[in-house]
Amino acid sequence: MKKNIYILFLLLFVSIQANFAQRGQVIDRVVATVGSGIILQSDVDMQYAQWLAQGNKPNETFKCGVLEQLIIQKLLSQQAVIDSIDVTETEVDDNLNARLRHMSQQAGGQERLEKFLNRSLLQYKEEMRASVFEQLKANKMQQNIVSKVDVTPLEVKRYFEGLNPDSLPYFNTEVEIGEIVLMPKLTDEEKKEQREKIENIRKQIVDGSDFGTMARLYSQDPGSAPYGGDLGFGTRDNYVKEFSAMAFKLKPGEISPVVESKFGFHIIQVLERRGEEVHSRHILMKINPGAAALERTKNKLDSIYKLVVDKKLDFYNAATNFSDAEESKFNGGMVLNPQGSSRTTLIPMDGLEKAVFTAIDPLKPGEYSKPEQFTDKTGDVGYRFNYLKTRIPPHKANLDQDFTKIKEAARQDKINRNLSKWFDDKAKSTFIEISEDFGNCDELKKWKK
Numbered sequence: 001m002k003k004n005i006y007i008l009f010l011l012l013f014v015s016i017q018a019n020f021a022q023r024g025q026v027i028d029r030v031v032a033t034v035g036s037g038i039i040l041q042s043d044v045d046m047q048y049a050q051w052l053a054q055g056n057k058p059n060e061t062f063k064c065g066v067l068e069q070l071i072i073q074k075l076l077s078q079q080a081v082i083d084s085i086d087v088t089e090t091e092v093d094d095n096l097n098a099r100l101r102h103m104s105q106q107a108g109g110q111e112r113l114e115k116f117l118n119r120s121l122l123q124y125k126e127e128m129r130a131s132v133f134e135q136l137k138a139n140k141m142q143q144n145i146v147s148k149v150d151v152t153p154l155e156v157k158r159y160f161e162g163l164n165p166d167s168l169p170y171f172n173t174e175v176e177i178g179e180i181v182l183m184p185k186l187t188d189e190e191k192k193e194q195r196e197k198i199e200n201i202r203k204q205i206v207d208g209s210d211f212g213t214m215a216r217l218y219s220q221d222p223g224s225a226p227y228g229g230d231l232g233f234g235t236r237d238n239y240v241k242e243f244s245a246m247a248f249k250l251k252p253g254e255i256s257p258v259v260e261s262k263f264g265f266h267i268i269q270v271l272e273r274r275g276e277e278v279h280s281r282h283i284l285m286k287i288n289p290g291a292a293a294l295e296r297t298k299n300k301l302d303s304i305y306k307l308v309v310d311k312k313l314d315f316y317n318a319a320t321n322f323s324d325a326e327e328s329k330f331n332g333g334m335v336l337n338p339q340g341s342s343r344t345t346l347i348p349m350d351g352l353e354k355a356v357f358t359a360i361d362p363l364k365p366g367e368y369s370k371p372e373q374f375t376d377k378t379g380d381v382g383y384r385f386n387y388l389k390t391r392i393p394p395h396k397a398n399l400d401q402d403f404t405k406i407k408e409a410a411r412q413d414k415i416n417r418n419l420s421k422w423f424d425d426k427a428k429s430t431f432i433e434i435s436e437d438f439g440n441c442d443e444l445k446k447w448k449k
Contacts, residue, residue, distance in 0.1 A: 031435040032067060034074035043070055043131075064441030067434070071447055075426050076138035085144060087136045090233045090277055095132050096125045097232050101223070110226065145422055146415045151407060159410035160399055168397045171405075173349040177360055178333035178387035180304060180318055181325035183380060184289035184297045191260075191287055198258055198265045198285040205255055211269050214283060220264070221284040229281035233274060243268065247280050260287075289381065294373075301371045301383045309368055315387050324382065333387065344404045346392070356386060363388040 032039040047066045052058065080086075100113075100121055107113040110121065117124050151159070201218055205211050212228025219225040236244040242261040247268050250256055256268040264286040272279040289297075304322055307313035319325075319333025328335050337347045349357060359369035363386075371385045392401060399406060432447050 029435075031437065032071060033431065033433040034071055035078050035430045035432075037074045037078060039067065039070045039074065061441075064438060064443055067438055067441070068443050068447070071432065071434075071444075072423065073135060073138040075423065075430060076141040077134045078430075079426070080137045080141035080144075083141070083144070085137065085140050087133055087140065089274075090235070091136055092129060092133050093232045095136060096128060097227075097230075099128075099132075100125065101227070104226065142419070146418060149411060149415050149418055151410045151414055155414070156403065156407045156410045157399065159413060160397075160406050170394065170396050171348070171392075171402065172394050174346045174392045175349055175352075175360065175388060176345045176390040177335050177347065177352075177356070178315060178319060178389060179325055179328055179335055179356075179384055180301070180308075180315075180323045180333055180387075181328075181382055181384040182297050182301045182304075182322070183324045183382040184293040186287055186289060186293050190290060190293060194285060194287055195258060195265060198267060198283070201283060201285075202255065202258060202267050205267070211255070211281065211283075215281060218285070219283040220286045221282070224282065224284075229269075229283055230271075231280050231282060233272075233277045233279045235277055243282075247278050250278075250280075286380070294381065298371065298373070298383050301385065305368065305371050305385050315368075325384075334389070346390075346404070359386050360388045365389060365391055 028040050028042045030038045031041050031044060044063050044066050047070070048063050051062060051066075056062075104110045104113050104121075107116060114120055119127075201214055205214055212230075215225055215229030219229050221229070224231055236248060238244075239247065240261045240263070242259055243266060246256050246259045246266075247270055250268065250270040252270055252272055254270065256266070259266045259268060264284050267283040268280055269282070270278050270280050304313070304318055308315050308318050316332035319329050323329040323333055325333075331345075334345045335347065337344050337351070339348075339351055349361075352360075355372070355374055359372065363369060365388055367388055369386045369388075371383050373381060373383055375381050395401065397406065427447055434444055434448055438444055
């Protein structure tokens with residue numbers, strides 16, 4: 001309830017801003033000048049409102065940090081222009097669409113969100129476009145500054161030795177695990193009934209039914225169905241090959257035949273072409289396996305499991321040749337830590353999904369869990385078994401066991417120092433003026449001349 005109140009506060013704030021603007025009343029002012037750019041009071045207030053919307057308690061001093069971040073963003077985006085770093089319209093659209101999807105979910109639907117915003121989502125997107133464009137450009141510039149930063153083993157050692165021994169982190173149990181996953185494959189006969197359903201939907205659209213309405217009613221793509229199947233602009237690389245091959249053949253307004261991909265059956269409509277990008281929408285019907293397909297999959301995995309356990313088939317080769325888990329099969333079946341920025345196979349036990357934790361908890365290194373049915377993050381059902389390669393007991397950080405994590409910490413420390421120097425140099429060569437209203441903000445004093 002408390003979070004919802006803050007969300008409504010954010011939406012009402014935006015609506016109030018729009019109403020004042022429509023009446024022609026001046027409600028804004030410049031609170032900082034950075035080079036050739038300005039930062040408005042409304043920019044600070046909007047970020048503060050978003051912070052409140054996340055459930056935080058009111059705290060006026062938080063605005064000091066907001067203004068500093070906006071100053072940093074201005075410096076980065078202005079340098080990006082000098083360095084010819086650009087952001088595409090597709091990137092802006094994708095970011096805006098993701099934001100609006102999240103806001104719609106929080107507000108309880110698109111119509112309710114539009115009511116609070118006092119404008120259509122299309123109008124709101126256009127008003128936010130310039131701000132998002134600058135944010136993305138600043139992000140790219142920062143990435144450009146730090147992308148080549150790396151650390152040598154000697155730097156890692158010096159970083160670790162410089163840490164206070166009493167403040168070294170304590171790591172809980174970590175494991176290295178592998179997986180072999182099989183997803184059901186349906187025969188043409190098994191797919192026939194589901195294909196007939198989506199063919200019937202396509203016929204209704206061709207006969208005059210509204211594509212967007214049919215997508216909202218029948219599409220099984222949770223990300224696009226609430227928006228009439230709209231996927232925004234995308235290049236060929238944004239979609240699976242079957243989808244791309246069809247979408248880039250269609251003329252604007254044309255309805256595709258039914259297309260099959262690994263996700264299921266699609267009906268595609270292209271709304272607009274823009275160079276090597278298409279603005280498309282689709283209706284997805286997933287291919288749901290029946291009992292026979294599930295039984296075939298279970299039997300096949302049981303056979304692979306027996307060969308691996310009996311050491312007649314190497315686990316890594318089995319995963320590479322048979323597993324359907326794209327994230328791990330080309331890594332010999334080994335699962336990467338989803339929370340780590342460095343591609344490590346060490347995963348904290350408390351970071352595993354519950355079913356995997358239960359499967360490997362009783363295992364000793366070198367053992368395998370028995371094949372079990374599971375449901376993946378998209379809702380599809382399959383079978384898998386896991387391999388426990390390594391189990392590292394709880395321990396205080398040390399270079400022998402935790403070199404990868406310490407290296408990442410050392411690299412991040414070096415990144416922070418490089419960025420700090422970059423901003424110090426940039427502040428010396430850029431005109432920066434901050435309103436006296438923020439005179440008590442300690443974090444802003446270093447930006448003032």
